[in-house]
Amino acid sequence: xxxxxxxxxxxxxxxxxxxxxxxxxxxxxxxxxxxxxxxxxxxxxxxxxxxxxxxxxxxxxxxxxxxxxxxxxxxxxxxxxxxxxxxxxxxxxxxxxxxxxxxxxxxxxxxxxxxxxxxxxxxxxxxxxxxxxxxxxxxxxxxxxxxxxxxxxxxxxxxxxxxxxxxxxxxxxxxxxxxxxxxxxxxxxxxxxxxxxxxxxxxxxxxxxxxxxxxxxxxx
Numbered sequence: 001x002x003x004x005x006x007x008x009x010x011x012x013x014x015x016x017x018x019x020x021x022x023x024x025x026x027x028x029x030x031x032x033x034x035x036x037x038x039x040x041x042x043x044x045x046x047x048x049x050x051x052x053x054x055x056x057x058x059x060x061x062x063x064x065x066x067x068x069x070x071x072x073x074x075x076x077x078x079x080x081x082x083x084x085x086x087x088x089x090x091x092x093x094x095x096x097x098x099x100x101x102x103x104x105x106x107x108x109x110x111x112x113x114x115x116x117x118x119x120x121x122x123x124x125x126x127x128x129x130x131x132x133x134x135x136x137x138x139x140x141x142x143x144x145x146x147x148x149x150x151x152x153x154x155x156x157x158x159x160x161x162x163x164x165x166x167x168x169x170x171x172x173x174x175x176x177x178x179x180x181x182x183x184x185x186x187x188x189x190x191x192x193x194x195x196x197x198x199x200x201x202x203x204x205x206x207x208x209x210x211x212x213x214x215x216x217x218x219x220x
Contacts (some may be wrong), residue, residue: 002027002042011045015053018043021128023062023073024172026165030075034063073211084157085210091154092138092206097199099144100190108191111137115187118180134176137183175212182208 121129142154148186182205190195
């Protein structure tokens with residue numbers, strides 16, 4: 001389960017990362033309670049840094065905090081998922097199409113480095129690293145855009161609610177390699193400064209994510 005933390009590091013930050021990793025790896029499942037005393041004991045820390053970590057995870061949408069109740073791992077709503085996917089299908093292909101005309105070689109090199117990190121994470125079955133680099137990939141594409149409001153909307157979808165559905169639905173291990181392969185034509189189109197192709201590649205990627213998640217939902 002959880003790994004005891006070293007006292008030489010910032011305990012709230014380490015507790016945050018360790019709990020997030022445990023949720024991503026499926027060691028805690030949607031709806032599982034997270035009693036402070038037992039979780040703090042597993043981590044080898046006091047309740048104060050743990051509470052800070054839990055608050056951060058609640059802000060991320062991975063943990064639910066209710067007054068007078070124990071913290072618990074968040075559960076996901078398919079209705080909300082549909083709404084987030086609709087927004088991604090509108091915003092991210094448009095973003096890819098826009099940045100294709102002015103993305104720099106240096107930015108493309110950084111994206112390809114993230115792709116390499118994703119590949120290594122898949123090979124090592126490190127889903128925590130994969131989800132972090134996958135999120136960074138989409139956020140970096142948004143950061144390149146000169147439209148700062150568009151960037152903010154895409155960042156919110158990728159850093160909070162949407163990304164959590166991939167975690168909480170348990171689809172990461174099964175579909176990580178497929179998602180990785182779908183990132184490649186996006187970079188290829190951007191590398192060749194092809195706006196239409198970049199937008200279509202991103203649209204296909206997000207449509208495939210939707211199809212995969214709906215398949216999982218039907219199986220459940």
